[in-house]
Amino acid sequence: MxxxxxxxxxxxxxxxxxxxxxxxxxxxxxxxxxxxxxxxxxxxxxxxxxxxxxxxxxxxxxxxxxxxxxxxxxxxxxxxxxxxxxxxxxxxxxxxxxxxxxxxxxxxxxxxxxxxxQPDVYRTGLGERQLVRLDDGSQLSLDADTQVEVRYNHDRRQLVLRQGRARFQVMRDPLRPFSVSAGDRTVVATGTEFSVELLAAQVHVVLYEGSVDVLPRDAATSPPPSASPPSPSTVHRAREMRLVPGQELVAGIDAADARIREVDAPRTRGWESGQLSFNDEPLGQAIERMNRYAGSHVLATGDVPSASLRISGTFTAGDNEAFVEGITGVFPVTVREEGPRYVFVQRPGTSTPEEKMTTQ
Structure with missing residues (x-):
């Protein structure tokens, strides 16, 4: 037997x-x-x-x-x-x-x-999106070129965003905190909905429902804070911050400062339907998001200082050609084709542009 x-x-x-x-x-x-x-x-x-x-x-x-x-x-x-x-x-x-x-x-x-x-690893390639249902009923919505690691045990649910962006719809379980680490920040929640994005220089956290606490990663094991919600558009140096729905936290990688601002929450979820929205963002950051979908050409900033071009508007994911057309139609820049890359360069005889572009 x-x-x-x-x-x-x-x-x-x-x-x-x-x-x-x-x-x-x-x-x-x-x-x-x-x-x-x-x-x-x-x-x-x-x-x-x-x-x-x-x-x-x-x-x-x-x-x-x-x-x-x-x-x-x-x-x-x-x-x-x-x-x-x-x-x-x-x-x-x-x-x-x-x-x-x-x-x-x-x-x-x-x-x-x-x-x-070993954690469970969920990843998407260029141009791919994926919806994942976890064992506890929580859901992950992964943007293109994204990787999330998931570790569950009896007293906590720990996730790590290694690259890209994901939205987390968390099944409430007060006895098992749900945390997402990205860069040097950790988002802690028990039952809520939020997204986390990891860029080369920043971490973005957008809250849709409930509440979350954002802590330095080395302090993520501390008890959740009970501080009142911070006012929007302020800079915080505190070790822990709390968001309320409709707010976005923008924190520099390895930086103490973090800015909280009001956002159009539904618009920030446009990537789930193939629409990428930018709100007064540097060209380099917009390019980083567009390149998750790549299309036929990868974009690069070239000799154009990316911070000097501020982009606001909505573009179709994967249509890098339309993005290039929009940028070159407004700013005194052009692109140089280098194999599979479109490289932005300043037009001859022009100075560094200090302008903003808005498209709809």
Whole structure:
């Protein structure tokens, strides 16, 4: 009989069997769910698995130590006797079989640690968008060229935005805070809706519903603050900030300052339907967003100081040619085609433009 299906089975036997399945690559899908259920239903089960894991972790760290050799032999002999009686095989196991079990258990421990350490990774390529539903019912909406790592455990939900932009619709669970780290900032929420964007020089956080606290990443484990919402259009040097719906936080990467401003929240979600909106933003930042969708040409600022051109307006994602036409039609700049790139350059005989462009 399979020890997993035997109600009277010794927890050590069952833990060993789970380890063997893990080492064999069979602990996936429904089997992985059954394993998690077995761990959770009785503290003795988790203790048994921890015992098996610790034994083989210790052996892996120092396999030649006499005490560990004895521990291994005892554990293997115990396992062999149990399985011999249970499966009606001859008592004892040949040494090659013992070695195989030892190897499987070592692999199991290493594999389980690797599974625990590795996050779930969701990513999109250039021009792609994706909607993801997480195990707790929360949802992620990923912009193009975006990567999000997700780690869930019993007391917290930790996500990291590695690149790009994503909107988070969080299922409320006060006992498990939901946090998203991007750059040197961490957004903490329990049940709300917000987006986080990571650019080369800035982190943007837009709140749609509920409330969130934004903390320096190294302070993210501190309890959520109870400060009242900050007024819009102010600069904060405090270690923690709270947003209310309709506000956007703009923070420089590795900078103490962060600006909070009022925004047109529905418009900031235009990227989910393929429309990219800019609100008095530097050319370089607008280019960074347009390049997530690339189109036939990638854009570059060239010799045009990107901070000198401020862009406001809405463009279709992936239509970099229309973006170029809009910029060159307003500013004294042109583009130079360099293979797959459109490079913005100043027109001969003109000075650095200090202008703003607005399109609809």
């Amino acid at each position: 399979n020890p997993i299906d035997d109600m009277d089975a010794d927890p050590i036997d069952v833990a060993s069997h789970w380890c063997l399945q893990l080492a064999d690559g069979r602990l996936q899908g429904d089997a992985l769910a059954r394993f998690q259920t077995w761990l959770d239903e009785d503290p003795r089960h988790r203790a048994a698995f921890d015992t098996v894991a610790r034994t083989w972790q210790a052996f892996d760290a120092s396999p030649a130590a006499p005490s560990l050799m004895a521990m291994r032999e005892e554990a293997l002999s115990h396992y062999a006797r149990r399985q011999s009686r249970r499966w009606r095989r001859p008592a004892g196991m040949r040494r090659p079989m013992l070695a195989a079990v030892a190897a499987c258990l070592l692999l199991a421990v290493a594999g389980w640690g690797w599974i625990q350490a």
